[in-house]
Amino acid sequence: MHDTFLLVLVVLIALGFDFTNGFHDTANAVAPSIATRALSPRAAVILASVFNFIGAFLSLKVAATVASGIVSQTDIILPVVFGGLVGAIAWNITTWYFGIPSSSSHALIGGVAGAMLAHAGTSAVLxxxxVGKVLVPSLFAPIFALVIAAIATTLSRRLTLKSDDETKSWGMRAGQIGSSTLLSLAHGTNDAQKTMGIITLALVANGTILQDAATPTWVIVVCGAAIALGTFLGGWRIIRTMGQGFTTISPTQGFAAQITSSAVILSSSHFGIPLSTTYVATGSIVGSGVGTKKRQVRWSLAGRVALAWLITLPIAGLCGAASFYVERACGYKVGVLVMGLALMSYASFVFLRSRSDKIDAGNVNDKWGEHHEAFEGVDATGGQ
Amino acid sequence: MLTTSTAPKPLIDWVSIGKVLYISTASAVLLVVLFTITVYCLSTLRNRHTTVSNRVLLSAVALTSSTGILAVIISGLYYIINK
Structure with a gap:
């Protein structure tokens, strides 16, 4: 099936997804650095966007997994890819509005699998x-990150008991600049590849490249640029949840959390496991709270976020399937235009609604307010 | 006649998951501990009452741990890019 018109639309919406991926996941790399004021909000997102771009060029193993390990390449058609991306973007926009750090990767995989189910039935979904490459690792990733970050924070805290607070705080903040850079690099390595995998899948579906062909260089460049641009604009709502919501992050905690996230993401990228960087970053931040003396974590917030994680795959899948049904009912060419317009309208609506409760670089570090829950047994403002 | 058979791939790649756990725990804990040691040394060096011999020792430890941090990061990235 050769259709340049559809292919161009699919590539554009894939880049749109990559943009929302960067926008949504900026928090993963920068929230602790912004919360501890190791970096100003603007400097943090600029640093993150540059290193996300560089990271996109480091490895292609995850791209290969996404391109060939989720749905059957022989049954794939462009409207399926388009439908899946619509589902993923819709979920990303919704969770961004509510400040929920959910997984862009799971939204993408759920969306594409849902659209594929609607198109070719259960046999076309791998x-x-x-289960093996997405669900099981996503179950373990946040637990690994939580435990490792808790151990690292506890060790770091105990080793510096006799240090003077000023030097410790300065040193750890400086370390956070390095760890934030490493984490941005890791995020670019893991997440930009997912869109590369999807565009590769679309090129295969269109017959532009052969099955099992390598990801073209132009795909790597545009995906790196799209995720970097999204990161640069900063998803402040989620940065606030991750930086202020789960726990009150000290420089020691922030450093331990960011190093843990980098280590887990980079090692999983190396083994071609498309981990959710959001789950890892969230697990690390919660783990750094567990590693403090008072073990201050807002578990109720963590529970609500975990609930959102559970429904990400099925909801994105439903949206992907619904989008595909609409495309098929309208005829594929008209259908993708209709769904594209519907998605743009929804995005505009959500964006306009978000202006009434605006969160940006100016107020992202405000204390988690009294209308939010306190730490269990601690006052609402927390403290170290 | 000799025949060869390949075992089917398991549903869950426990080996890779185990390696991710092992490598990430080792590298994260090592980096955090080394950096904390560096910060501790710098903190103590700033203390006016630290003796000269201790200053030399602390400087050497700080230098060694900083070198260790760089070695872990560079070798890790090299391994990821090249293997």
């Missing part, structure tokens, strides 16, 4: 790949 369940083994979804």
């Amino acid at each position: 369940w083994k790949g979804i």
